Amino acid sequence: MGACILAYRLRLGSIHNPGAGLIPFGVAGLLGFMSIGLLLRGLFGSTVGSQREGMFQGVQWRGVTLTLCGLLGYGAAFPILGFRLSTFFLMLLFIGGVGRQKWWLTFTVSLFTVVCAYFIFVVWLGCPFPVGPFGI
């Protein structure tokens, strides 16, 4: 519905000469109506409760949450800490924190990954990644 309002503000034009907002308005309107239909079916349907329970049964939220936090943190740290440091910390978190591997394996694989990624992407492919404090 929000998309409908935004599309309406863009100028709808006419069917003969559609404006920038006409087709987005139509698509958003149709999607809105279908969403309401699905919502009503969900509210008055008989199997929704049990289905929803089954969907998240046995989910290990710790791993999912840590992974998402790691990804968001990487996005925030990347321009500040630079490619090498942020990648190293991300690997530590994923392999050690989410994957629960032994500390020496976590450290070795993380270090090896950073070195390989640096040579592939920075040295070979020439990707201009940000550099962290002290040029690391």
Add this chain to the structure above:
Amino acid sequence: MLEYFTLGIQVALQPVNLFYCFAGVFIGTLIGVLPGIGPVGAMSLLLPATFSVSPVGAIIMMSGIFYGAQYGGSTTSILVNIPGEASSVITCLDGYQMARKGRAGPALGMAAIGSFIAGTISIVGLMVLAYPLAKAALSFGPPEYFALMCLGLVVLTFLTQGSMYKALMMALLGILLGFVGLDMFTATSRFTFGVNELMDGIGIVPLMMGLFGVSEILTNIEQPMKRKIYETKIKGLLPNLQDWVVCKWAILRGTVIGFFLGILPGGGAVLASFVSYAIEKKVSKYPEKFGTGVIEGVAAPESANNAAAQSSFIPLLSLGIPPNVVMAVLFGGLLIHGIQPGPLLIRSHPEIFWGVVMSMYIGNVMLLALNLPLIGMWVRILKVPYAILFPLILLFCLIGVYSVNNSVLDIYLMILFGVVGYLMRKFDFEPAPLALAYVLSPLLETSLRQSLNISGGSFLIFFSRPISLVCMVFVIGLLVFQITSYAKRKRSILPVE
């Protein structure tokens, strides 16, 4: 024709293109072997890495990933009972049972040889059909294109495993996401919320990587990260004479089914493998044995998915319409390289079309070599713990998505679409219609607006031209069929309740 054929061979045999072909089929096999990332994710992941490569090299590599994944997918299905790729799901049924009976070798061998035969026949079909189709498509106008794209989207939503209603909603959402950015007719910015980086629209790479890469990883790590490889010695990869006798027709039937389902809008390798298995079971003299380790149950779907993988290039290269989500990524890749897929591609860039087609032959031979003698290597890779594998995949996603525009916003967009894709899987919403609709959205809007301009605002234009009329009749027919079958289901449930 012969001169183009020679041109294609010259392009494909250039050392640099041979390298990209090998890299593509190698990565494709790896992706196919490893459960957790499919060809869509891998192609999106490697799209930024191809920016510095020539367009023909990039497309050769991306195509290699796609058809290479169809080969590799069977390995995990047979040895681990986990499909490495969606199109190899059905191979688990008989392939794994064969492995349990000590016949993993012939199962792997038949999958690879069947894939090779089907892939090669399908390339011949691609060469024969694409050129005349592209010639015919030159007479297509905006109404025909609009109707064809509508048909593609509706067929895809019809064929999705879950609810068609939800799939249609996803297609509409995909179209809506495609509107983000500047309007092509009036240069008005739409849904950008003042963010300059969104003026060019949402990037195809963060969207695909999020929907198919990150969401897949999130789904995998929510469960304990352990998998068992069936401990069996793989020996005697070549099937025996008896296997050949029972499989020759299965391979041919799989090839024909796969070829035609690959061309269909909305079809593709997954559908082809399921349909060919069902048909094989139906025509078999011993259908009750399917699922217990019958070699035709491996040969047919594996041939079909490879034939479909190759033939799905036909609508993309000749009409400029991607028939499935993998082709949509390739479509995006071509656009990024400044090449407009469509009827003019074969005429204006013959080196790309014929070079890619010829590289497929070479790729198929490489795949046979990679999948038969080197099978032991792929099995060893399967033993790498997922706890080490998934961080590497995520890191490649992050680096890949950032390097497209050197933008952190793309990283956040990828995470956002990853979460959206994860929730979509949980609530049974298919990501494929969203992705395909997103790619088709600009073309769809342009052809609709042009059609309305031509007709003076009348929608009857879509019913007054033969090709668009046929497509629209199919579109309406499929929608009506779905609604009536839903109503029938409802009526049959009500008396019980």
